[in-house]
Amino acid sequence: MLALDGVRKIYPNGVHALERFSAEINPGEIVAIIGGSGCGKSTLLRAIAGLDRATAGTVTLDDTTILAPHAKIGIIFQEPRLLPWLSVADNVGFGVSDLPSSARREKVAAALKRVGLADKANAWPRELSGGQAQRVAIARALVPQPEVLLLDEPFSALDAFTRRDLQDHLLDLWADTRPTLILVTHDVDEAVVLADRVLVMRPRPGRLFEEIKVNLTRPRDRNSELFDRFKRHVLTALDRSLDRSIPDRDAGPSVGESSMWW
Amino acid sequence: MAVTVELPIEQTSGMEARPRAAGLPRFARPVLGLLLPVSIALAWELIVWLGYSNGRLMPPPSQVFATIVELARSGELLRHVITTLTRVGLGFGFGVVAGTMLGAISGYWRPARRLLDPTVQALRAIPSIAWVPLFILWLGIFETSKVALIAVGVFFPVYLGVMDAILSVDRKIVEVGRIFRLSGFAMIRRILLPAVLPAYVVALRVGLGLGWMFVVAAEFMGASEGLGYLLIDGQQLGKPAQILAAIVIFAILGATTDWLIEISAAPFLRWQDAFGKRAGGA
Numbered sequence: 001m002l003a004l005d006g007v008r009k010i011y012p013n014g015v016h017a018l019e020r021f022s023a024e025i026n027p028g029e030i031v032a033i034i035g036g037s038g039c040g041k042s043t044l045l046r047a048i049a050g051l052d053r054a055t056a057g058t059v060t061l062d063d064t065t066i067l068a069p070h071a072k073i074g075i076i077f078q079e080p081r082l083l084p085w086l087s088v089a090d091n092v093g094f095g096v097s098d099l100p101s102s103a104r105r106e107k108v109a110a111a112l113k114r115v116g117l118a119d120k121a122n123a124w125p126r127e128l129s130g131g132q133a134q135r136v137a138i139a140r141a142l143v144p145q146p147e148v149l150l151l152d153e154p155f156s157a158l159d160a161f162t163r164r165d166l167q168d169h170l171l172d173l174w175a176d177t178r179p180t181l182i183l184v185t186h187d188v189d190e191a192v193v194l195a196d197r198v199l200v201m202r203p204r205p206g207r208l209f210e211e212i213k214v215n216l217t218r219p220r221d222r223n224s225e226l227f228d229r230f231k232r233h234v235l236t237a238l239d240r241s242l243d244r245s246i247p248d249r250d251a252g253p254s255v256g257e258s259s260m261w262w
Numbered sequence: 263m264a265v266t267v268e269l270p271i272e273q274t275s276g277m278e279a280r281p282r283a284a285g286l287p288r289f290a291r292p293v294l295g296l297l298l299p300v301s302i303a304l305a306w307e308l309i310v311w312l313g314y315s316n317g318r319l320m321p322p323p324s325q326v327f328a329t330i331v332e333l334a335r336s337g338e339l340l341r342h343v344i345t346t347l348t349r350v351g352l353g354f355g356f357g358v359v360a361g362t363m364l365g366a367i368s369g370y371w372r373p374a375r376r377l378l379d380p381t382v383q384a385l386r387a388i389p390s391i392a393w394v395p396l397f398i399l400w401l402g403i404f405e406t407s408k409v410a411l412i413a414v415g416v417f418f419p420v421y422l423g424v425m426d427a428i429l430s431v432d433r434k435i436v437e438v439g440r441i442f443r444l445s446g447f448a449m450i451r452r453i454l455l456p457a458v459l460p461a462y463v464v465a466l467r468v469g470l471g472l473g474w475m476f477v478v479a480a481e482f483m484g485a486s487e488g489l490g491y492l493l494i495d496g497q498q499l500g501k502p503a504q505i506l507a508a509i510v511i512f513a514i515l516g517a518t519t520d521w522l523i524e525i526s527a528a529p530f531l532r533w534q535d536a537f538g539k540r541a542g543g544a
Contacts, residue, residue: 049441068443069441070443075441079434081438083438084534086533094452095441097452124532124533126533
């Protein structure tokens with residue numbers, strides 16, 4: 001289980017990005033984190049990834065405190081961040097370079113096939129479209145079989161059509177090994193289609209505002225009325241999170257105190 | 263319903279023939295670049311041949327070519343070329359090693375940059391030729407001072423190129439390395455080196471260009487061999503054809519060595535021009 005306990009982040013330049021964020025995320029759960037800009041979504045993700053250390057509070061994965069990038073935690077960024085000097089196949093195998101080359105090749109081939117890019121194995125990253133490049137990034141993150149996969153607005157740079165396609169694809173891939181997915185997004189549709197649980201954050205400083213359980217069965221029909229109702233619910237929560245006259249609530253143990261931050 | 267009607271129309275518009283590379287056929291393109299120099303040379307040849315100029319100060323191409331052949335036949339050309347190449351090679355080697363090492367340290371390690379870089383930048387502001395008298399006093403008039411001058415010329419662009427390249431490595435790519443928990447050494451080998459390589463090759467080529475520039479300066483001062491000596495000798499004995507011959511040889515050597523760097527780096531930089539190559543094939 002991934003546990004966040006009172007995570008706070010104040011950057012050296014004084015920006016108070018995150019305040020006492022606590023949550024527990026179960027293995028195999030899909031959690032979407034949504035909120036207006038500057039609400040600390042990415043900061044939170046980077047703290048879980050071990051890229052930035054929290055100023056206070058802890059991130060623990062199965063009793064291991066995360067202070068630096070961890071083998072069981074993978075991340076997919078907003079941009080594919082492929083290494084331009086490596087072929088697509090070598091990019092996908094980048095995280096498992098300690099394996100013997102035959103085993104590595106096998107894993108890479110399987111992963112590329114799984115994301116539908118088997119024919120691009122020898123291509124250079126710059127020859128790929130945006131959607132293909134992001135698929136390669138997904139494959140690269142999945143090859144080491146992380147228990148927790150973090151996604152930082154992974155589809156926001158893509159067109160609506162490709163985005164939908166990749167959202168469905170991500171769910172397919174998730175079903176293979178059922179890692180924990182933590183997805184930062186600003187797309188309500190994306191949050192509701194993917195997540196078991198939507199965490200709505202509010203800005204300055206970033207903190208948890210509301211938690212919405214999405215108990216819809218999968219596959220979810222984006223056009224169903226129930227789907228719409230969840231979407232509206234999340235949208236309302238988002239609107240309320242930006243309304244400063246509404247005090248924090250549903251935010252776990254720190255409900256009362258957190259009013260002192262704004 | 264309207265959509266299904268429009269669909270085939272969209273499809274046909276998507277299947278338009280790709281635009282052809284316009285203009286001359288492939289083989290003719292370099293020829294176009296040769297047109298101007300070759301016609302100027304021919305025109306000058308013609309003018310001298312027709313007697314409109316005696317060509318004494320500006321000998322026609324045939325005479326320059328004859329001089330080169332003559333120098334080559336006597337074995338003198340080879341001697342001068344080897345001397346000059348040795349000087350450039352040694353100076354370039356020392357300059358590259360020093361520039362790469364100090365540039366890498368400055369780029370990679372901030373305290374070193376704070377310590378080193380201001381001094382290097384200050385030294386860089388001095389025109390390198392200004393060192394010549396000092397180098398001659400310190401190192402004598404023979405090879406050492408010449409190699410030192412060339413090395414100084416090569417050092418600065420390589421140092422700057424390496425440091426800049428390391429400093430401008432994309433933080434986002436470095437983060438990919440961190441996520442996969444690369445150790446310091448693996449980070450250098452698998453992320454920094456490949457990321458820096460294109461800029462490094464450019465720095466080497468700039469350095470080499472300066473190396474050729476400085477070998478001429480070095481050989482102007484008290485050399486008894488080398489292409490620069492041929493230049494001075496031609497001036498003092500009034501042999502413009504020999505000067506032009508040396509200039510032509512310099513051009514050939516400079517372009518060839520530059521090309522050698524380019525093709526030896528090409529296998530490592532294939533990822534960069536993949537697009538240009540693909541345009542020809544697929």
